[in-house]
Amino acid sequence: MIFHEMEASRIASGIRDGEFTARDVVGDCLARMQALEPVLNALITPLSEKAIAKAESIDKAVSSGKSPGPLGGVPVVVKDNMCTRGVRTTCGSRILGDWKPPYDATVIELLEKAGAVVIGKSNMDEFAMGSSTEHSAFGPASNPRDTDRVPGGSSGGSAASVAAGYVPIALGSDTGGSIRQPAAFCGVHGLKPTYGLVSRWGLVAFASSLDQIGPFARSVSDMALVMDVIASYDHKDSTCRPGGRPVFSESIKEPSVKGKKVGIVREFQNGTLDGDIERSIENTASMLSSSGAEIVDISLPESAAYGLPCYYIIAPAEASSNLARFDGVRYGLREEAPDLISQFLRTRSAGFGEEVQRRILTGTFALSSGYYDAYYLLALKVRRRICVEFTQAFEAADVILMPATPSLPFRKGEFIDDPISMYMSDVFTLPVNLAGLPGMTVSTGMNASGLPLSVQIVAPRWADSRLLEFAAVIEAWAGRPGISSGGVL
């Protein structure tokens, strides 16, 4: 059986029912990974031996009549900015060196408890800063749909792992589009949940008020399955919303958009949008309309005009503080120097890549005395207005339908020396983070040249299950994304 093409739900039920073993599934996925990894470089740290041991323990549990958990035996990949006890966690940076966290991130604990088998930690832009996975100290990753192109970023390795069939599901983190943009580039589904739905404990912070962990999958039902595992209150994250969570797999059982209002953002239909993506939005809108939804026009002028600059003040400002702890004193890289200040300077100059240094400098500037009001404080005010604008938009619409990215996946090296153009890649995703909303990239197939198409749907806070319901309707129409080997196999 070709396990690496299977959905997670199918794998889990097959193992649970004794139809096949976790060892077989994991073996097949590891073989797939080993075959493609030389080309894709989607993983920073493969965990083959650990994965096999875990698979065997799952099989043992099954044969002794124990439930292996909802994700029992399902291979998964997690982004390398999530702490894994005793396993190197690099954030795609040199500065963490060989640091092995003494603790697991909450999402890792939850995945493990549900029986998932972590087969590797995925490649990423350093500290999640970037949109191409080219800013990785471990070399760029490739897009399995076209290996000359980038997989997007920063969670490019996770998106590529799912698109290439290493795993049916993977976790990424999304600060300004780092799940949804690579999902769009790699042709898989990617969900950024509402800020506060999934615990951030153990996620190495980029911008704390924007970061959120979420899944990649090749089917909406797998997406729901993993959300049921990871969306859980955690007292260790003070920004995590207390209380219960919806059962996501229930919300997609009989998906319907009948009578729902779908908002189309006119400001986002401008000239810079790729024609194929624009058509994908239009086609999705007419399908939803013929399925009983009502299409309405909405307006998000503040997000369109100020979202990007607002984001590029707040995110670097928080990052400049979050990344200050990497000083070579306690862990990670240390460049020895005769005095303390020189040691700080040398360590940080050697350990951080160019893009990270750029953002630390930008953020430090924005928070500096004399500039705080003009930059950081102003950005906070704009952020407030963007939140209000979305709240008003959701008075007219149940979900917003918009592009995930302005362009199809670009070529490697295309924007590596042009940070502003690279930043533009997140222009449609980052307002969603600023407002703390759930947003999802739903794959809608391929264009004529075989490059992935997608739409982004956005819902009000805590309406994540509504997104999954819409995604299920779109998936039923556009089809589930398949896997690609990037021409290697």
Add this chain to the structure above:
Amino acid sequence: MDLSFETVIGLEVHVQLATESKLFCSCPTAYIGTEPNTNVCPACLGLPGSLPSLNRRALELGVKAALALDCSVNAMTRFHRKNYFYPDLPKAFQVSQYDIPLAVSGSMPIFLEGRVKNINITRLHLEEDAGKLVHKTADGRLSGASFSLVDYNRGGVPLAEIVSEPELSSPEEAREYVLTIRRLVRYLEVSDGDMESGSLRVDANISQKCSDGRWGSRVEIKNVNSVRAMERALEYEIIRQREILLNGEEIVQETRHWDDGAGVTRSSRSKEEAHDYRYFPEPDLPPIKIDEELVKYIGCSLPELPWDRRERYIREWGLSQADSVSLSENQDVALYLEKTVAFGADRQLAANWVRTYILRLQNETGVAINDLAVGPEDLASLLVHVKQGSLSSTAAKDVLGIMFALGVKVGAAMEKSGISAGGVSRDALFETVARILEANPAETGVIIAGGDTAVRKRKYLMGLVMKEIRGQAAGEEVSAAFDAVLGSIRDRSL
């Protein structure tokens, strides 16, 4: 022209809150005498991926101190990050408060030579402590080290920073202010207030106002590790600043470190120098709504404050300044005293005895006042005898000693010591007085002749009587017996 100066001092007092666990994680707060880097976790070590969770108990203790200082507690408060690099600060920022502290606008009375001065409190905010750097050479000496060690056990311990308005005008006032805060936090059990161990730390801001209208720049003094050191540092700084102004020069606005050994302040070129802390709201901690009910509850359960109690002892009880201070300093002591009075003891008598004997017993034995074998009721019944005159002070002291040593009540203790209340009969007393007078004819003669104008001889003889009867009669009783016997001697000799 003769110039004169006014000194302006404002203090920032850091108080370590008496919580079991740290401000943002569940690690124990114990850091003195613990193996370095054992009371730590990912959160207080600031490991990548860790997040803070606020300790509610620290918030409550902060509210308690704030209400006692008559501050308004903000309905909503939030934390900020104060960013700077230093090896004792594992996240390279300190979580503190900035624009919306826990509480603002309070005041506290300090007592100065019989005069009361209200010092306004600007704010009280919460923040986490840093770790501790240890500079140690390979052979264990602490100087000339080529490397430093860092212990994060203290990192994340909760502190309340209490900032005064610049309203203190002398080192003595500053001293009284710090002592009053220390008494308060101990009294409220908000902190152990121990300056030597660092549970209470003071930074002082001091400037000079010259009679010619010039204002000297403000200088911050750090590294004062005792009240005495603070006073000395302020005294030194006053002289230094006045000399500069007298020379027509400008005072540099800066942070200076007190060198206790050398007795001078030195300009600091370390981490505090010209810093831009880039404060911004801590995104990992949402703003905190402070429950109005909680504030009300804490407010209602506040005990009578030490300065109010002290005033009451002076005004209503007529106690001396000294008695009032020492008896109102500690809540348990004050309650012991008040219970003793409630059980019938005279106020002044109870105050004397608690201050003189009970506090001494507490100090000598190390037993907390509430656990002493002699409770307020026992002391009260003893003091009732003293007041009635059926026991002299001397005898009562012996009885108290027995009560304490054997853990028995007054009656049993008196029996044990062979003393009984109103112990000597009238006849026995008269007989003793007569015997003493006869045995000391010279003194007796002078008294009868009216030559003992200074009553010295009478006192001497009465002392002998007291000794003889082991204090088992009140002074007035003995005196009366004296008069009677002397009268009869006089009658006989006529």
